Amino acid sequence: MTRSKQPRKIKLAFERTSLRIPLDQIKLLRAMPEPMRRSVKYGQIAASIREVGIIEPPVVVRLPGKEERYRLLDGHIRIDVLKERGDKDVVCLVATDDEAITYNKRISRMAIVQEHKMILKALEKGVSEERLARALNVNISSIRSKRRLLDGICEEVAKLLQDRMVPLNTFRELRKLRPMRQIEVAETMIAMNKFSWPYAKSLIAATPQHLLVSDKRKIVRGLSDEQVEHMEREATNIDREFRMIEQSYGTDHLDLVLATGYLARLTQNVRVVHHLARHHPELLAEFQRIVQLRDVA
Structure with missing residues (x-):
């Protein structure tokens, strides 16, 4: 009779409760350089703390063998700002591992x-919007634009782009499209790893009129109606070909990996290399070139 496996316990990354810790009990990993105190980033964090307090608690770890003493893992600027303000303590997350690495390090x-x-x-x-603007050190119009960011954007596109560095103006262009076309454009930008405003404008310019939200005739500066229609047809063909390639890419890539691996083994066999060098030198040269390209990649 076999014993049932016990479920493996997952170790928590942080202690279950946060702690309010005196600042003089927190040991810093590094001193705060003076140029950092004059930086834009430092100013933004200081403004944020002044207006709305600490949003993300600093992360500390207990010092082994030293009761009520902690080492700071993340939040050096926040701690420095608090000390400059004259604060005496701060609420911290207490990590269970002594690693100077956090979930947002990269x-x-x-x-x-x-x-x-x-x-x-x-x-x-x-x-308030005014308080947020002061906290983030931006003007209030920027707060309002970011608040309305997803107005007119379908839910699928919001999910696709939620972790991407997409300019604000790109979302303004996406609002000009109907939902299905929004998804197509978002997937194209992700595949090409291009999210710039000019690139988004080019995709909108190549979009047929019936896929636009507005019923007004699309006007592209510098292009005639015939040129725009030709660009739309070409964009449709390119999009169709791109999706066909995308569907077979995984299989094709696997085949190439296996083929190059097989060629690498062949070119390591002395007897095979001698045979090819004597009877098929052009094939040997090509095989060796493919293997070299694989090694470089």
Whole structure:
């Protein structure tokens, strides 16, 4: 009779409750350089703390063998701002592993859809637009534009672009499209890894009139009606061909990997190399070139 396997316990990354910790009990990993205190980022964080307080708690870890002492893993600027303000303590998350790495270490900027959601949450909690603008160190028109970011954007596109660095103007272009075309354009931008406003405008320019929200005739500066129609036909053909290639890409790529792996094994066999060099030197040269290209890639 076999024993049933016990479910493996998952270790928590943080202690279950946050702690309010005196600032003098938190050991810093590095000193705050003076140029950082004069940076835009420092100013934005200081303004945010002044207006709405600490949004994301600093992360600390307990120092082994030292009761009530902690090492700071994430939040050096936040802690420095609090010390400059004269604060005595701060609410922190307590990590269970002593690793100076956090869930947002590799994210240099917040995606605009995430920023939109953050603004909506703050507004729901009663934070005014003026206060948010001061906290983020931007003008109030920017807050209002980001608040209305997803107006006219279908839910599928919002999900597709939620973690992408997409300019605000690109969303303005997407609003000109009907939902199905919005999805097609968003998928094209993701496949090409291009989200710029000019690229979005080119995709809108190549969109047939019946897929636009407005019934007004589309006018593209510098192009005649005939040129626009020709561009629409070409864009439709390219999109069709692109989707056909996309469907077979995975299989084709696997076949190429297997083929190049097989060629690499062949060119490592001395007897095969001697045979090819004597009877088919052009094939040997081509096989070796393909293997070299694979190794470089």
